[in-house]
Amino acid sequence: MSPDDASRNDLPNLTVQAARHHAQGRLAEAVTAYTDALRLDRRNPALLYGFGLVLRDLGQMDGAATCFEAAFAIDPRFADAADSLGTLRAGQSRFEAAEACHRAALAHSADRATFWNNLANALSRQGQAAAALAAWQRAVLLDPALPEGLSNLGGGLRDAERLEEAERAHRRALRLMPGEPQANNNFGHALQARLRPAEAARWFRRALALDPGYAAALCNFGLAVQRLGDGGLADLLYGRALRVCPDLPLARFNRGLLHLERGELAEGWAGYGWRFASGQAGGARQPRLPAWRGEDLTGKRLLIWGEQGVGDTILFSSLCAEAIARARSVVIETDRRLVPLFARSFPGALVRPQSPDAEAVPDCDRHTPIGSLARVFRRDLSAFAGSAVSWLVPDAARMAVWRERMAALGPGLRVGIGWRSALMTESRRAAYSRLDQWGALFAVPGLVFVNLQYGACEAERVAAEDRFGVTIHRWDDLDLTDDFDGTAALMASLDLVIAPATAVGELAAALGVPVWRFGGRDWTQLGTAVRPWFPAQRLFQPRGGEDVQDVLNRMAAQLARRPI
Template identity: 60%
Template sequence: MSRTQDDLLSAALRHHRAGDLDAADALYRRILQADPSRHAARHLLGVLAHQRGRPGEAESLIAEAIRVNGTVAEYHGNLGLALAALGRNAEAEASQRRALALRADYPEAHHNLGLVLVALGRHGEAIGHFADAYRLRPGFAPAIRALASALHSEGRLADAAEAYAEALRLDARNPVLLNDFGLVLRDLNRDGDAARCFEAALALNPDFAEACDNLGALRAAQGRMDEAVACHRAALARRWDSAAAWNNLGIALNALGRGGDAIAAWRQAVVLEPVQAEAWSNLGNGLRDRNRFDDAIACHRRALRVVPGQPAANNNLGHALQGRGRHRNAARWFRRALALDPAYAEALSNLGLAVQQEGCAAHAEGLYDRALALQPGLALARFDRALLRLERGDLAGGWADYDWRFAAGQVGAMRPPPPLPEWCGDDLAGKRLLVRGEQGVGDTILFASLIPEAVRRAAAVVVEVDRRMVPLFARSFPMATVRGPADDAAGCDLQAPIGSLARWFRATLADFPARAAWLIPDPALVERWRCRLAALGPGLRIGIGWRSQVMTEERRTAYTALGAWEPLFALPSLHVVNLQYGDCAAELAEAEARFGRPIHRWDDLDLKDDFDGTAALIANLDLVLSPAMSVGELAGALGVPVWRVGRHDWTQLGTGVRPWFPTQRLYQPGADEALGDVPARMARALAAMAHGDPRNFG
């Protein structure tokens, strides 16, 4: 190269380093115009093209320089950068390795090779090259940052934390580093330190939406959901189009019981980022929780398009199909999840329920056992196993797992327990026991049969139930103190949810007492209703209910429409009395018009909230016909004959009856019979018995 060209190259480099790319570009081209073989100028012109965001042009120029002189390590290293920018990572890896073959102590090549390996998903290999880059050039900040990130990706949390600490020593006021260090500390369960990192990042950059969002996710993990929501909303105020923040906001809102708002947030997340599988899954789970199973299924299928090999996405689709009652199809997806992750305890548990619904109880219990061997605290598996064991008559095993119903979320909302130890079956002599109502009204009535045993064992018993039930329970259990929900523990020593008493008082079928009733109606109201019903004239007085007030897709198959009871209305000398609570006026009017028979009801009786009045009415009936609903349980607890229509369930405890209710008879569909066919069979039985003693109905 002539002296003039040397001077031109030096001048071009000065412009290049000063950021005057136009001047540098002109000089590089002038050199090449004079002598196209000048590989140094061609290489630097390629570097300049890369800096200007033209990687294709850069690749062409640097490759030509290498064809002239392939012995310069920097040429291969910079070619690798251009190839990586073009997404040609395998070729980029080869270029960086050629650079290192020419010069093993080339820190930039080690660093850039590490970046390519990360892009190829080979974080473990990348770690060594980042470490070499930093070893060769102490203080090389990009290398130590990349090393820290790769260590985090590989789960080497302690090493990652050490690397981030070193990176922050070099660049203490870097908000991105602080945010990333906070993520590592969070994963190390150092929540306080993680929060301080996120807060410090925000102090340096108040517009840093990601740090704000990460702080919200940390607060959510700590159970501080209101703070989490505030953080996620603050992140969105900084960057409204952050799909991650919308997704995390949905998670926090859902945890606060604001499912509708959560669904809206997840919808926004998938609109902004349609390939965000986690948001699709969360949206699907939220819709499933609201019994919108078809919509949930569609969401989970969208998630699977993005991550077909993710076990959770396969499990979630199965769970949504299970809610739709498509158990066999659901089982296929649970098995796919398990093929991807054989140790996926939740999928094993869900598969257990699916095969149980298909009639394979023994196989189901084995699946629950396998799930619990992997994850002993999996509450839903314990609860489902409890019901399976109780259904087949294994009371000891069933009641032990039944206590997991709260953690499994299967008993609805319940007040937090008072600050008292839970009674675990030990001696109650001299102790005051608080018995807390739980679940729905029907379950509370069923388990109320256990209260007399508690009273006999404890020095005193306080029973806390729904306020609507207090008068009825106070009359029925005068030996106990009955009250509505209260904030104080009333001087008690121990507490127990009412359903948990069964573990200690109903360990075997022999423990069920031979008493027909345990609830006592108001005598004055009984007499009032006796007169009212007598005014209907001679004939049997039959009370009827046909559905639960809480109707989900899963529960719907356990109930019939009122129209299925047509054979009952064809019977003569029968007075049908409505016991269906809730809004059913249209159904009653339609049935009366269709069947030409009145269904008796009284405007001054609130069947939903007036338990004393409803109990007094039922006490005057000859028979109650009911599916699984509270008026049927109330009738059984009053000792009134009840014919219960429905399928086999766990409350039968492995028998052909329900041991809780001596006056209750079960009418269940046979092998070739639909549930809607059963009322006709009940009507035939009623017709055959109508002229006999009403006591035969029990």
């Protein structure tokens, strides 16, 4: 027997030794054994894959990737190597590459539940929510006892607002791994989404009993107790989460909102600055410009770009005039529907639709999202003193048309109404009303009702008219969803607007129209009994034991008792 043959006879023993060392956590010995084995058989895909797993556990990701790639190149049917490479790429935030690897693995092993779960994770991180949800569902179909698949499926269902299904999926995952902190945390998160913070808090406590340093559970527990009214404990929990993970975006953001709810504006705006990183405000633009943080703007051109929803943009637009006064010039890029209204209202700025090229803005020197103007101009409550009652200017010609239309409706107090968001989900439903709850308001004499509810609401309007014997006036030539300039002209012709927390009330109040806003407290009150942004808004909020129906009835009683 030649020396080479003798060495090759050692290969099985070396392979077994390498795998045993790895399983026992003796990574240095495993590296030695794999290295010796690969000297004897450099193109053995199983050895390359095993060596890659060891290097991965040692944190040597580039070396691990090289091994996985080589193993899959030598044997394109080696699905585990492709899948592991995909997971590694996902850990490097290379999610498109991860997706390609997982799909390559599934091309050869389409019945592997873990592969589908990993593909779903990569799809989710690319924002492909529907495709990710389908892949998690496939994973759980293939293996109904796959805990991580059930947990991830629950998260996907929660994000899709399928909250009852999400709770069931998380409950199944919890049964499979009751001692796993993440399963307990995720189940609590599902309950929290269903507005059951007291129940959610129990599961966050269990997660923390299993892992006291679990930063995400500390953050979630903080939000639960904050919603239960214990801001002091919430602050402590956010602090603990940030000591474990100093840059945990959601803890920074939630703590910021807590400060804003207390009227602690300087600290609150610092936390609010984490809204994009925490995923609470959609995607942030990244213009190739320095960010403006309040420094001198003499001679500088400032870009202010819209963010979040139309209602948020309208609220923060109350600060645009102060920015315009500081800069050489200002460009406001916003939702196309707001452009005519903003252009008229801020004649000192160039107002245009949001650029299709979010990065290149050659005519500006600095940039800021519109919500970040507050950290410069509203660092304490005294900065609201003397705020304008209105700052948006309707089109005079269109307003004249609407005044004629209002006059044609006859005598009475002209009341514009909105009752819900266009996007109604389980978690948002409690903040809004149904039109069939407005009976007491419709019974108040001397009111002329005008529809301001955008979106598909015709069936609700017709049903309410039939049930309550009331007319809710509307006009086919006004698109309440897309024509904000026309809607503003209509609103400016009204005596009162009644609406929940939607863009309807924000737009009307920014025009100076009296608004009665119903619903719960939120951070925009900044620790006060009003909303300092909107002097034209009056808040009607549930008292102890009241629900939305009770609040609407109370509003009706006030309208019946006295004029506005």
